[in-house]
Amino acid sequence: MSELLSQEEVNALLQSIPLQQEAAPAKPEAKPTPTRYRKRASRYDFKRPNRISKNVLQSLHFLHERYARNLALDLSAYLRTISDIVLLSVDQLSYAEFLMSLPETTCINVVKIVPQGGTLAFEVNPTLVFAVIEKLMGGSSETPTLNREITPIEQALIEGFIDMALKDLHDAWRTIGETRFELDRRETSPQLVQIVAPNEIVVVIVFEVKVGQTSGMMNLCIPAIYLEPFAVELRQEHQTDITTRMTEADYRRIDEVIARAVAGLSADLCRQRMTIRQILALKEGDLFPLGADLHQSVTVSVEGIPKFRAVFGARKGRKAVRIEAPIVDEEPEPSSEGGEGFQALETGSG
Template sequence: MDEVLSQNEIDALLSAISSGEMDADELKKEEEEKKIRVYDFKRALRFSKDQIRSISRIHENYARMLTTFFATQLRSYVNISVTSVDQVPYEEFIRSIPKKTILNLYGMEPLDGNLIMEINPNIAYALLDRLLGGKGSTITKDGNLTEIEKTLFMQMFEKAEDALRDAWSSVVEIEPVLEEFEENPQFMQKIAPNETVVVVSLTTVIGETTGMINICIPHVILEPIIPKLSVHYWMQSNSNKDEQAYGKMQQNLKKTEVELKAILGATTISIHDFLNFQQGDIISLDQPIDAPLLLSIYDQPKFFAQPGKFKNKMSVQILEEIKGVNEDDE
């Protein structure tokens, strides 16, 4: 990041140039010279900011789905949101998580590699306590999980595979499968220590307990879909979805039935005449015989039409559309 000068430093610099203590041409020459920046190859950045934003969008959707899933399963208040998305060496990720934690290893067919989900002990034990009928409080466990507890965790996160599949479906169709369950991060030697991984951190609240769920995505998983993580792809994808939705809506509208009325004419009579109607009486309408009829849709005049007969049924033939008529004019 470029150094920002304070106002005093700017004033001192201008004073030095004005007094001749500093040559402006020399400053310009220094700026034109090639500057060297230190680059750490152990922390090589392999994803652009644009791609990181796309990964963040995927997991914001995943966080919402996971919130709904956990709230349904636990019958408790749950809130999960994306806190940060960073790219770091795998070794740094492993060092940053507790020595005793919950690790789920997901296969991501047809993509290569495995996705690692780390559930902080605070959240993991609160989730376990709630599953076993408790209030969802954090408990302290010195030993390893029992076989029953492991089975409960695995069943819960196997059911959560659908949320992961749906969240990633905007980019690629995957079939996540929970392959391994581990408590010690040191046994997770699936990725080279210096391999770049994307770590998505989710702040998780279960009841009154707060903790983190970290999702570690190796470069090998993301490599085949990197072109789909661009803004251009997302815009094009959304555009295609809009066109599909528009086409579907158009087809549904074409099947919608509407009520048409052809107004043959109208008149006004007295109650006395109405009460004395007899068979054979003629009622004179205000519609001239050579004038077109009004064709209305839900009582809104839309077309001029002329009466006739088609296939032995009374019919009307549309002559022209009535323009400039809307509900506000009625």
């Protein structure tokens, strides 16, 4: 008969059992469990399905970045003040959410998409509307925030800006298809504009427009269903960066904007140094020498930058200078020959 275990030996055996269980994981690592290779699940909201791919949204972002730059140039020339337009975001959401994001009273325009069919919404924030109207009427762009409806007269005044914005939008979309945007009607309440059902997905393109010291928002709402015919062209635009391509229309627009720019011209006859005592002693009828020969060439500057050599003279009883040659790195010898063709150019008294 085998020998019985004492109580101390039984306790030693019981204490050794958990020690063996803890030491078990110290064995060589087993093969990785399949859980590391499981595909992660992502949430899907059936109330807000993503109908527009990321590539198409990226193409729309590039497309309307160029649109913002072109419209900023035209708006600066239209208002004769420095204007800037920045593309803030391109998002897809339901049409009801877009309407809820707008103020109760605003300038919202229904625009037809021709010839593809359909409509889009073009909204201009009241702050921007009043700033543009103020500049058009000759005031400053620093207008106070007005919490009131836009009157019919103000709607007529802002129509020129809307037409210009739609024309530039047509030029921007020309790269993906022949599409025109025609103004259908204007409203002041967003709830009166129902271009699609409230639960339909739309693409909302948000711009920030700065006119002088005043800034306002501008929103372009395009239903996703009307973007489907352009899906192929927009994917192709995503593969090639359209911001690096310039069309003939872009070059013509830049030439037109530059041609309308105003630059100041000045012709320096001389620059005489005098003491403060001599300047204080000057009175009406005093004469002082210019220190330069009238037959000598003078410098004509454009915005303070020397650009031309000219000859001083007169034309039809007015002081004038005749352009002789442009100023280049190697300046030509001043010409002393006279001739006709004086261009009238006001000069400072001296």
